[in-house]
Amino acid sequence: MTAVRPAHVLPDTHAVFAGEHPEHVYTVAFAAPDVWGPGADPHVTVHADLFESYLEPR
Numbered sequence: 612m613t614a615v616r617p618a619h620v621l622p623d624t625h626a627v628f629a630g631e632h633p634e635h636v637y638t639v640a641f642a643a644p645d646v647w648g649p650g651a652d653p654h655v656t657v658h659a660d661l662f663e664s665y666l667e668p669r
Contacts, residue, residue: 613640614638618633636660636663637661637663639666640658641656641659642656
């Protein structure tokens with residue numbers, strides 16, 4: 612994890628009129644080979660902003 616962002620409206624519930632259900636957003640970094648396989652450039656890092664409910668605890 613590289614950053615924790617303030618809580619935002621969860622689009623999954625808001626889009627179906629089930630409430631806003633704000634959640635913190637985490638910026639998570641992945642090595643490119645972990646995302647695209649061994650042929651990916653090992654010097655590339657992929658960053659993704661993910662809602663808390665999208666993550667699994669360690």
